[in-house]
Amino acid sequence: MSKGIFVVIEQRSGKVQNVGLELIGESTRLKEDLKDEVVAVLLGHEIEGQVDKLFHYGADKVILVDSPYLKEYVTEPYTKAITAIAKEYDPEIMLFGASSIGRDVAPRVASRVKTGLVADTTGLRMAKTEEEYAKEAAMGCEDPTRALLMTRPAFGGNIMATLMCPRTKPQMATVRPGVMKRIAKDTTRTGQLIKFNVDFTDADMNVEILEVVKADKKAVDLTEAKLIVSGGRGIGGAQGFDLIRDVADALGAEVGSSRACVDAGWIEKDRQVGQTGKTVRPDLYMACGISGAIQHVAGMENSELVISINKNDTAPIFEVSDLGIVGDVKVILPKLADAIRKYKAAKANN
Amino acid sequence: MKIVVCIKQVPDTVEVKIDPKTGTLIRDGVPSIINHDDKTGIEAALTLKEKIGGTVTVVSMGPPQADIALREALAMGCDEAYLVSAREFGGSDTYATSGILAAALDKIGYDVIITGRQAIDGDTAQVGPQIAEKLHLPQVSYVEELVDAGADYVTVKRQFEDGYHIVKVKTPCLLTAIAELAEPRYMSVGGVFEAYTKEIKTIGFEELKDGLELDMIGLKGSPTNVYKSFTKEMKGAGTVLNDLTPEQAVEAIVNKLEEKFII
Amino acid sequence: MEFGYSKEHVLLRDLYRKFAETEVKPLAEELDEEERFPVESISKLARFGFMGIPFPKEYGGAGGDYLSYSMAVEELGKVCATTSVIVSAHTSLCAGPIYMFGTEEQKQKYLVPLAKGEKLGAFGLTEPSAGTDSSMQQTTAKLDGDEYVLNGTKVFITNAGYAEIYVIIAMTDKAKGNRGISAFIVEKDTPGFSIGKKERKMGIRGSATCDLIMENCRIPKENLLGKEGQGFKIAMQTLDGGRIGIASQALGIAEGAIEECVKYVMERKQFKKKIGQFQNTQFELADMATKVEATKLLIYKAACEKDAHRPYSHLSAMAKYMAGSTASDVTRRCVQLFGGYGYTRDYPMERMMRDAKITEIYEGTSEVQKMVISSWLGLK
Numbered sequence: 001m002s003k004g005i006f007v008v009i010e011q012r013s014g015k016v017q018n019v020g021l022e023l024i025g026e027s028t029r030l031k032e033d034l035k036d037e038v039v040a041v042l043l044g045h046e047i048e049g050q051v052d053k054l055f056h057y058g059a060d061k062v063i064l065v066d067s068p069y070l071k072e073y074v075t076e077p078y079t080k081a082i083t084a085i086a087k088e089y090d091p092e093i094m095l096f097g098a099s100s101i102g103r104d105v106a107p108r109v110a111s112r113v114k115t116g117l118v119a120d121t122t123g124l125r126m127a128k129t130e131e132e133y134a135k136e137a138a139m140g141c142e143d144p145t146r147a148l149l150m151t152r153p154a155f156g157g158n159i160m161a162t163l164m165c166p167r168t169k170p171q172m173a174t175v176r177p178g179v180m181k182r183i184a185k186d187t188t189r190t191g192q193l194i195k196f197n198v199d200f201t202d203a204d205m206n207v208e209i210l211e212v213v214k215a216d217k218k219a220v221d222l223t224e225a226k227l228i229v230s231g232g233r234g235i236g237g238a239q240g241f242d243l244i245r246d247v248a249d250a251l252g253a254e255v256g257s258s259r260a261c262v263d264a265g266w267i268e269k270d271r272q273v274g275q276t277g278k279t280v281r282p283d284l285y286m287a288c289g290i291s292g293a294i295q296h297v298a299g300m301e302n303s304e305l306v307i308s309i310n311k312n313d314t315a316p317i318f319e320v321s322d323l324g325i326v327g328d329v330k331v332i333l334p335k336l337a338d339a340i341r342k343y344k345a346a347k348a349n350n
Numbered sequence: 351m352k353i354v355v356c357i358k359q360v361p362d363t364v365e366v367k368i369d370p371k372t373g374t375l376i377r378d379g380v381p382s383i384i385n386h387d388d389k390t391g392i393e394a395a396l397t398l399k400e401k402i403g404g405t406v407t408v409v410s411m412g413p414p415q416a417d418i419a420l421r422e423a424l425a426m427g428c429d430e431a432y433l434v435s436a437r438e439f440g441g442s443d444t445y446a447t448s449g450i451l452a453a454a455l456d457k458i459g460y461d462v463i464i465t466g467r468q469a470i471d472g473d474t475a476q477v478g479p480q481i482a483e484k485l486h487l488p489q490v491s492y493v494e495e496l497v498d499a500g501a502d503y504v505t506v507k508r509q510f511e512d513g514y515h516i517v518k519v520k521t522p523c524l525l526t527a528i529a530e531l532a533e534p535r536y537m538s539v540g541g542v543f544e545a546y547t548k549e550i551k552t553i554g555f556e557e558l559k560d561g562l563e564l565d566m567i568g569l570k571g572s573p574t575n576v577y578k579s580f581t582k583e584m585k586g587a588g589t590v591l592n593d594l595t596p597e598q599a600v601e602a603i604v605n606k607l608e609e610k611f612i613i
Numbered sequence: 614m615e616f617g618y619s620k621e622h623v624l625l626r627d628l629y630r631k632f633a634e635t636e637v638k639p640l641a642e643e644l645d646e647e648e649r650f651p652v653e654s655i656s657k658l659a660r661f662g663f664m665g666i667p668f669p670k671e672y673g674g675a676g677g678d679y680l681s682y683s684m685a686v687e688e689l690g691k692v693c694a695t696t697s698v699i700v701s702a703h704t705s706l707c708a709g710p711i712y713m714f715g716t717e718e719q720k721q722k723y724l725v726p727l728a729k730g731e732k733l734g735a736f737g738l739t740e741p742s743a744g745t746d747s748s749m750q751q752t753t754a755k756l757d758g759d760e761y762v763l764n765g766t767k768v769f770i771t772n773a774g775y776a777e778i779y780v781i782i783a784m785t786d787k788a789k790g791n792r793g794i795s796a797f798i799v800e801k802d803t804p805g806f807s808i809g810k811k812e813r814k815m816g817i818r819g820s821a822t823c824d825l826i827m828e829n830c831r832i833p834k835e836n837l838l839g840k841e842g843q844g845f846k847i848a849m850q851t852l853d854g855g856r857i858g859i860a861s862q863a864l865g866i867a868e869g870a871i872e873e874c875v876k877y878v879m880e881r882k883q884f885k886k887k888i889g890q891f892q893n894t895q896f897e898l899a900d901m902a903t904k905v906e907a908t909k910l911l912i913y914k915a916a917c918e919k920d921a922h923r924p925y926s927h928l929s930a931m932a933k934y935m936a937g938s939t940a941s942d943v944t945r946r947c948v949q950l951f952g953g954y955g956y957t958r959d960y961p962m963e964r965m966m967r968d969a970k971i972t973e974i975y976e977g978t979s980e981v982q983k984m985v986i987s988s989w990l991g992l993k
Contacts, residue, residue: 012510012512072515073510073515075479075488075489075490075491076488079483099511100491100492100509100510100511101510103475103476103491104479104489104491104492105479106476107444107448107475107476107477107478107479107480107483108479108480108482108483108489110445110476110480111445111448111479111480111483111484112483114445114566114573115445115573116443116445116572116573116574117444117445117476117574118574119444119468119472119473119474119475119476120473120474120475132577135577139575149577152473153473154471154472154473154579155361155471159579159580159581160579160580160581161576161577161578161579161580162576162577162578162579162580163574163575163576163577164574164575164577165573165574165575166575167573168573206488206519206520207488207490207517207518207519207523208517208518208519209515209516209517210505210515210516210517210518211515211516212513212515213513213514213515213516214512214513215512215513215514221511227612251607251612251613269529269530275473276470283610283612284607284610284612304610305606305610305612306588307603307606307607309599309603313590313592318590321588321590322588322589322606323588323589323591323602323603323606324588324589324590324591325590325591325594325599325602325603326590326591326592326593326594327594327596327599328596331596332596332599332600332603335596335597335600336599336600336603336604339600339601339603339604340604340607340613343604343608343613344613347613418620418623418624421620421624422624422627425624425628535661536628536631536632536661537624537627537628537661538628538660538661538662538675539625539628539661539662539663539666539675539677539681539685540662540670540674540675540676540677541662542621542624542625542628542675542677543621543675543676543677544676545624546620546621
């Protein structure tokens with residue numbers, strides 16, 4: 001019988017990425033229903049130091065593959081190692097971060113072990129109702145109580161679809177970064193470390209990496225940001241982002257954008273929030289001059305607090321806002337930046 | 351060099367609307383377009399051909415209506431076009447689709463296969479890598495720049511969230527294109543007329559069946575199935591304040607930030 | 614009778630629309646405001662085959678028909694009347710007569726670069742005293758050895774200055790009246806050929822409209838287009854085709870105005886309703902849309918008849934007459950629906966209204982079209 005919820009942990013430059021911890025967190029929730037263990041799969045070179053962290057965030061076991069062939073991410077050695085683990089341990093569920101690495105390697109692994117893969121999921125749960133059991137069974141699932149239901153946006157976020165993988169194992173999904181929640185870190189937690197050996201050969205390195213460049217990132221990645229001030233078409237032009245930046249600066253926030261501004265060349269693509277951009281869930285999302293097209297809302301609706309300013313009182317953004325202000329962003333933003341700075345200064349003096 | 355581009359015809363999602371009564375997608379009258387990443391792939395293929403010579407073949411799997419997408423690709427300058435189409439292929443998930451396309455590509459022949467990273471209707475980004483897997487090819491996905499190319503290799507810039515790799519890969523190989531890779535050219539007026547003088551070759555079930563896992567195609571053979579689709583629930587609306595002076599608006603925002611301990 | 618478009622036309626429409634929206638529309642306001650000729654657009658138009666749509670591939674064209682050309686002018690006209698008329702004058706009035714009447718050598722030398730869009734073309738017929746009465750040509754061409762010597766002034770020449778190849782109408786034998794008129798191909802840098810003053814216009818302000826001045830301008834006699842004495846016929850047949858172009862431009866302006874107007878009336882609220890919900894707005898737009906659709910059918914019919922080599926002079930006159938008056942009427946009424954905002958330069962509507970007016974004037978005023986139509990009816 002297949003068993004275990006396996007999470008393929010993403011590491012970059014030897015550091016475990018948040019998405020892996022989020023997936024361990026989500027797996028501990030699935031475990032409550034599945035009554036099975038959470039296994040973190042860590043691949044890389046000289047990364048054993050990262051193992052404890054995985055236990056601290058909820059892994060019951062860690063399978064470690066440590067090899068110089070895994071130093072930089074290359075599709076084939078990673079595929080080979082993960083496939084070997086999947087074949088050896090026959091997992092019930094296998095999860096990957098839906099990053100540019102996870103979405104490169106997971107399809108190949110799924111194809112090699114001949115199972116299905118659901119892309120870029122935002123919701124996972126075990127089948128629970130009679131209706132769900134019946135549907136799984138009808139599609140050929142042998143034990144519907146162990147069936148995973150995977151939910152993901154489709155058609156540009158207009159539609160959500162829940163998928164199942166009834167007949168083949170593991171049930172595989174890539175999961176969108178920033179959506180799942182990690183559990184509280186517990187440094188007393190520990191678990192079993194399994195060192196897994198894979199026989200790599202030079203032929204596995206079927207591409208040649210000529211250069212590795214880590215981007216010099218000044219700004220915090222939006223998916224990690226706590227506070228975001230975002231601009232849309234209503235800010236009127238590239239110079240409108242000066243107002244956005246000013247408010248962001250006063251707040252200590254990051255700058256986001258709707259797709260329209262990116263398409264118009266007012267701001268870089270990596271600032272784009274939404275279906276074709278990033279999914280964010282900050283404590284504050286301030287939408288300035290953003291109408292709130294469904295594609296945009298898809299990327300920010302899980303924000304804790306949404307404040308929006310828009311000239312048009314029928315703008316759909318107001319429907320997902322905790323506080324909506326009907327007004328001109330160009331007038332309000334400069335005053336807001338001043339007010340925030342004054343407030344902070346006053347608070348510091350008390 | 352024989353460059354083959356896989357393209358998908360997708361609804362223009364910007365114009366997709368939900369029927370307020372049934373909550374389903376209104377697809378009638380929604381224009382179909384070549385998926386954007388795939389169109390980028392076409393541009394990259396044409397650029398590659400201009401650089402090192404060869405031919406550009408375009409392949410699409412879909413219903414007969416996908417003809418117009420292939421004609422558009424021809425009108426952009428592609429040399430030949432194939433439509434992979436059969437009733438048996440309908441409802442395929444990414445595993446099944448990649449199996450079918452791999453079998454078709456095996457028949458067509460290739461040195462470099464280019465696919466878009468992902469399609470805007472499904473957003474899976476899986477078919478490219480899974481074709482490569484089926485054909486035992488090295489892949490480079492998330493290609494954002496074509497750096498160099500020669501008779502038996504291509505060198506590309508592979509994007510990551512936190513940087514990039516410059517990767518050299520020997521042909522045959524598969525690349526997946528992202529928007530940054532190229533700005534797709536327009537069709538040309540002359541190209542449109544030429545496109546309709548060319549034959550689009552259809553590859554059906556019979557031609558491919560010997561190369562397929564027959565229990566792994568179509569709706570029934572796909573390892574994943576849709577359990578249900580539903581419209582996304584919108585977050586409940588909060589307070590909307592109208593007719594405030596700018597000062598009152600600022601005060602309302604600051605109060606809210608204070609209330610939620612943001613400042 | 615067939616009302617469907619061919620598959621080519623469906624795909625072409627898609628190309629035209631995307632190109633117009635992406636490459637042309639963003640410039641429209643600036644070209645108007647600054648009265649600037651869109652040099653940068655010409656090379657793009659050329660690259661994608663817009664400058665020689667109805668000419669065979671062997672002459673550098675796209676191998677299309679007149680209908681596909683007229684649709685291109687229409688789609689450009691929806692977003693920018695200036696860009697639209699540049700293509701129309703170039704294609705119909707310069708490349709057109711060289712294709713119809715030129716020798717093989719003339720086609721190779723002049724039509725090929727025109728159709729490829731490497732060179733821009735213009736047409737010189739109108740003179741200060743020969744407007745609607747174009748038979749009153751004062752420009753003369755005299756054979757002197759192996760050369761013709763041209764003298765005279767042309768006015769209101771579209772693309773003047775930016776065009777490198779001009780089809781010029783001139784009198785070779787005054788005694789013969791209309792039959793003494795001939796047509797010539799003149800290159801821009803010919804000594805004695807110069808560009809005069811630029812007009813300051815009400816609309817299509819980005820299009821270059823200037824005088825042409827010829828002072829002992831000597832051109833090789835091989836540059837006679839057609840035969841001596843055929844010039845009036847060449848000019849009239851050229852204008853028959855040109856009118857389909859201008860009608861298409863006018864159609865495009867009207868369609869563009871309706872598109873903008875529909876968008877606006879669904880945004881603008883008065884009396885707590887979108888103004889598009891008022892019956893007056895709805896009926897106004899319904900009426901305009903009907904006129905536009907009828908106009909379109911007439912234009913496309915004229916183009917199809919030309920493509921089928923059947924008589925079409927009366928149809929192109931009807932099409933241009935109808936399209937010009939429709940464009941003026943529709944844009945005026947759209948400005949009215951916009952109200953005050955329509956009168957400002959914040960919206961494109963006032964520009965469209967100014968641009969529309971010229972389509973009732975150039976390449977034969979509406980009155981000239983009615984003369985052509987009534988003469989076709991046998992009223993002389």
